[in-house]
Structures are given as structure tokens and as C-alpha cells.
Amino acid sequence: MSPVTLAVVATLAPAVAALVLLVVFPLRHRGAPAAWLTILGSVVSLAAALKLLVDRLGGAVDARATVPWILEKGHAMAELGVLVDGVSLPMLVIVCVVALCVQLFSVAYMHDEAPRAYGRYFTLHALFLFSMNVVVVSPNLLQLFAGWELVGLTSYLLIGFYFAKPSAAKAAVKAFWMTKLADMGFLFGLLILFVSTGSFEWTTQPSTLVATWVTAMLFVAVIGKSAQFPLHIWLPDAMEGPTPVSALLHAATMVAAGVFLVVRADPLFALAPATRDVMLWVGSITAVFAAFLALVQSDLKKVLAFSTSSQLGYMVAALGAGNAFAGFFHLGTHAFFKALLFLAAGSVIHAVHSNALSDMGGLRKKLPLTTAAFGIGALSLAGFPGFAGFFSKDLVLTSLEDKFHWVPWSLLMFSAFLTAFYMGRVLIKAFGGELSAKAEHAHEGGPAMTGPLVVLAVPALLSGFLGGWLATQVNASYHLHLGLTPVVATSMSLLGLGASYFVFRNGGTAPLAPTLERLDAFSLVDKTWSTGYQVGLLGVASLAGWFDRYVIDGLINFTGWSALEGGQRARTLQTGRVRDYALMVVAGIVVLTLIGVLR
């Protein structure tokens, strides 16, 4: 099969699964068939993606096929199609692998749900994979935007999966609002691009001014989607969704779509150095800020959520430094080890029935496999030498060093220390120490849960060695050399892990620990947003509401009232009494006579 056909198959297979499940609702309501159909779709997607990868390794070149879209007077405004190249293909494989692992994991994890909810869950998963693949293979920004919005929608639906729970419903709405607010930027960027160049391609060469505006607008969308400061506040709340959803959408793939967009639109961003400077700073600040917040969370999933935000900050910083490959590489490794971390966390939560770190402890005795998986993920995230995260993080930091951005470089270094520190804290608190009360009866979740962990642990360990190959795919240079950055980064990582060991080893009794726990800067940003929301948006909304209620409705009501009142009045004329009708006739005569006389 041609690469184009394979890419189309990879994209549409989950769509077919989702469509079948949507239309043939008995399948969906039964639960289990929905799961298997969705997984079948993912398997087909993954097989097609792997075939593409094998072909690529065998020397296949880029492929692109489009059909006209939005015909206006016979002239196509945009195109719809697939693009298989060095950027989309690795991303496609990553997405399919992670999605399949997460779906298999979900089979066991969501097992206790009612059949209907179970079916709905997997239908949404199929829809998500389709949407994400649309983003990945899109040949232009318009199709990317369509997929972008679709993943936003599925994200909303999956965060609000437990919609009966008020906090989940609220979190879903919050995530939706925040990302939609940011997506306005995408839309404006598209409009500016189209108006000034007449095309939605990222290969167009607009003037610097236009490029700056377009990329700035796109970056606003990236801030929202990839949970960058200050729009990061939706991501922790998104953890209200089922843990596998967090693994797939809010760690590995969907939130990375923002980074992916920048990688894709790199030619445009290359024309806009100003936007890149902003990105550099936003990314660095997010990396440190979110790392701080991850440090103080008492909820396992929220630690991981902030860490995701922090790692995305790394990627954005790398992109801001002009090294798209570094960002992309980190995106790939991060997808694996963060999905692994989340699934391991899911396994833990499944075992102890709680998200709280305080309910965990000594789990290494009960969940050895999960502990190993989490450990691999955590060490990879912390940038321990040899693990995947080590290579990609070093590359990010090196790209900053190359451009002499020393302040962001220091920030990211500090963040690396913090990352190692908070991951060490989680490791010690959850898996080390004495067995907690809730962990007494914990046990591994069976092969459907441990299998994906094992599968994901491999790339989390080893994907760092693929950097050289990936670099050739995107025509970037990649060479690790022993310089300032690797040495400092490695020492930061080891320092962080060591420090966490000293602080938390005795169950968090060291004097520093409680202080850290209390440090909660996150709520400040959240409060600022909610105040802004209440004063700004709700103010406007209440004004609009007032206008609607009293002016618009008033007009409507007045119309209705006058008709009713007029009817009531007119009704009294219709007495049904002959005399009154006669009187009306007479009145008419009088009026006519009056007119005749006055003329």
C-alpha cells in the first residue's frame, strides 16, 4: 500500500470504530464490544503507522496527498489530506502506541464502570485517536485546527466523564473554557495568515510582521493547549477524568499537540524571532513555576499534571530557542515516560482507591511491577543518565546553551533539580517507607494493566537512543558531546534525587518538608483567574444578561403583553349582544357622516 493509503487508514480506522459505536448504539451500551472495537481500530492504526515506519526505514520518502476543501466558485480555499514526513510519522507512531497501551490498560482499569459508561468511554477514546491523528497527519494549518478543536472536544468529554460528580463537570467546563479562550488565538492566526497570504500552508513566506502576528496568535493557542503559564490552571483540574485519560490526553499526546503545532509550523516561527523570544521565556518560567507547584501537591495525579506542564515548558523553551528538533525529541520521550508514569499511577490508584499521597506508602512490597515501571518513568523524567528523559532534556538545555540564553538555561537547570526532587519525593512517599493502611490489600491489576506498563517501560528507557535517527528524519543535527550542559544537568538530577531522599526519607519528618507542603503558589494564579473571570467575564455576562432580560425580553414580553391586552380589550367589543354590534355600526355611520360633513 502507498504511504498515503496507509496514513489514511491509520487516521480513519478509529473514526470508523467511533462511527460504528455512535450509530450502532447497542454495541456501545453493551460496553465490552465497544472496548474491543475501539482497540481493533487502534491496532489497525498502529499497524498502518508501523508499516509506514518500516517503509521509512527502508528508504521511503515523504508523501503528501490532498483533496480540495471549501470550494468557493470552483476555487478551493483549503485542502484536506495527509502528509507523511519526518515529523508526522514519528508522532503518529507515538500517538498510536500510547493510545493502544492506554486503551488496553483501560480495559482493566475501567472494568467496574457500568456497561453504558464503559462503552461511552471507549467510543470517546476512538474519537480522540481519530482527532489526534487528524492533527498529526494534517498537511496544512486549517485541517490541523479542525483536529485541534476535535481533540479539545474529546478532552472536554473525557475530563467530564464522571459528569455526575460536580468537581468533574466543573473541571471539564474549566478546561474547555481555558482552551477555547486560547483557541481564539489559533483562529485569529489562521485568519491573519489566510488574509495576507491566501493560504493555510505553514510553508508560505509572509513578511516578518505577518509572521510575528500569526505565530504570536498560534502561540496563544499553544499556551492554552499545552498548559503553559498563565493558562496552565486547567490541567490539574483535568485530572478529574479517569487516570488513563490523563495518561493519554493530558500527558502524552493532546497537550503535546501545542508543541507539535509549533514544530509543524516551524518555517513560520523561523520568520518571527520576537515570538520565539516570548516562547523561550514563557517556557522557562512555566518549567520552574510548575515544578514548584508539583513539589507541594498531595495528590499523586496532580504532581504528575504539574510535571507535565513543567516538561511542556521545556519543550516550548527549546522551540523558543529555535531548536524545533530538541522540542520534538523531548515531546517523544516525554510521551512515553509520562504515559508510563500515569498508567503506573493509575495502577496505584486502582490498588489503593485513593489519589492522595498520604494514603500510599510502602507500595513496593505490594506492587513490585508498578513500582519498577513508576521508577523507570520517574528516573526518566528526572533526567537520570541513560534514561530517555536524560537525552532529550540535555538536548533542550544544550539548544539554549548554544544560543547563549543563560537566564532561561539557569531556570531550566533549576527546574531539572526540582523535577528530580519532586519525583524523588513521590517515589519515597508512595513506594518507600512503611506500608500504609490503605495499601494493606493492594495488588497488581492483572495482565491488562501490567502489560501496557511493560510495553511503555521499554521506550521510556530506550527511546533516548533514537535521537540520532529522529534528527535525520527532520534534517536536524544531533550530537551529544560532553560539555557544560550534560554535566550540570546530570548533577542537578542527582542532587535533586539525593536532596529528596534526605528530606523525605523518614516519612517527611525533616524540618523542610512541612514548609514545602504548605507552599502553595498555585492557588494564587488560580484565584487571580477566578477573580478575573468573575469580575471580567461574569460582569460582561451579567450586563449582557441584564440587557437580554430587560431590553430584549422586555420587548418580546411587551409585544406579547400588548397582543394579549389588545385581545382582552377587543374581546369586550365582542359581547355577542346584537345591540352592541348595532352600536358599532352606528358609530361607524357617525364617523362616516362626520367625515362627509367636514369635507
Add this chain to the structure above:
Amino acid sequence: MTLTNCIVLAAALLCIGIYGLVTRTQAVAMLLSVELMANAANILFAAFGHFRGGPAGQVLVLFSLAITVAEVAVGLALVMLIYRRHGDTLLDLASEAKQ
């Protein structure tokens, strides 16, 4: 007796008829009021005929008389019908029964 006098007389008769039509509740009484108004019209025809010359005015009065008689016949038949239905000839009652 000038033409003006005749017309004023007819107008007065018409207004009296109208007054009766509007104020009386009995069907027969209303019929009587209509008769008064028809009579006013007849007076006008005759008067105009008298001051215009020719037979047209008087012929019209004759026709009008015939029509009035027909009207009275049908009207009285209706009154009989109302009476048989409602036991009375108050037109208000008839209209209430309609509701």
C-alpha cells in the same frame, strides 16, 4: 313643507330608530325600530320624488314597502324561532346561548 323640513324629519326618525335599536333588548322591539328607520327612508324617497318630479320616487317607495314587508315576515319568523329555542325573545339570551 319644504324639502329641508322633510329631510330633517327623516333624519330625526332615523335617529330615533337607531336609539331604539341600540337600547331595546327585545327582538320584536328592535324590529319595530328597524321599521322606523325604513319609514324614514320612505319619507325621503317620497320627498325627493315630490321635489324632483316624475314617478321614480313613488315607485321606489312602493318597492321599499314590499321589501320592508318581506323583512318583517322573515324577522318575525326568526323571532318565533328564538322564542321556541329559548323560551323568550331577548336577543341577549340568544347570544349567550351561542357561547
Add this chain to the structure above:
Amino acid sequence: MSYLSSAIILASALFVVRSKNLIHSVLWLAMTLLGTAALYAQLDAPFLAGVQVLTYVGGVVTLMIFGVMVTRRHEGANAPSDHGEEDRGFIFATALFVLLALAIWKSPMALATPQPSPTTAQLAHALLDDYLIAFEVLSLLLLAAIVGAVVLARRRDPDPITGEEPAATTPTREVTP
């Protein structure tokens, strides 16, 4: 002389509309019609006066009296309308009269002079010659009116098969006197 007949017409017309007793009203109507007949005579229309007395006073008024007699339940059945309605009627009637009088006063008809009246023979010729078609149509109208009146007023026969009284003959509503 003509003022006398005019006064009789107007006064008896007022009694027609104001009288509480229906029979009195009908009799006052007969008086009005007689006055009108006298007016016709003064307008040089003796044939008209004769017809007026014969058809109106002889026919219509008799018919009215029959109607009143047949349908009357008790004396003074003319349910009084409230004063508001009487005032309303009075205002409208007066207003109309004032307006009409104004119109008459403004018109130049006052200068008209009486013309020689047609003889009865001329009238007959006109009726059966110039206005023949109208005359015949009128006879048709009268026929239709007679048939219609009979159909309306006749008592419905019981259904020949079921023997049921027709629904229309039973009062749909009980009226308390």
C-alpha cells in the same frame, strides 16, 4: 298641517322606542305609519298614502301584533337595559342627528321647489313598464321571503322513523324567568 303630521310622526316614534309595553310600542308604530301616510298625502302622493295605510298599518302592524302575542310570556318582558347603555345610545343618536342636520343645513337643497306629481295612471305605467324587471325581481324576493319565513318558523315534525323530537325544538338552555 304638515307640521302637525311631522309632530305626530316624531312623537309616536319616540313612544315606540320608549314604551315599556311591546303592544303599546306596536300601536305607537301604527300611529307613526299613519302620520307618514298623512305626510305622503301632503306631498301629493295619495296613492302612496293609501298603500301605506293598507300594507303597513293593515299588514305589517297586524303581523307585529301577532308576533308579540305569540311570543309574549308575560307583561313587561322588555328587560330594561342599564342606564349606561341608554346613555350611550342617546349620545350616538344625538350625535348622528346633529351631524346630519349640519350636512342638510350646508346643502343647497332648501331652494328646491315642488314639481307636479304623477297621476296614479302614470305611476302604474312606470311600475309595470319602465321598472318591470325590478318589479318582477321584487315579486321573486317576496316569494323567497314567504318561503323562508315558513321554513324558519314551522314546527319541526317528529322523525318519521324513530319518532324522536328534533333536537332543535328542545331548548338548549333553561331560562329562569
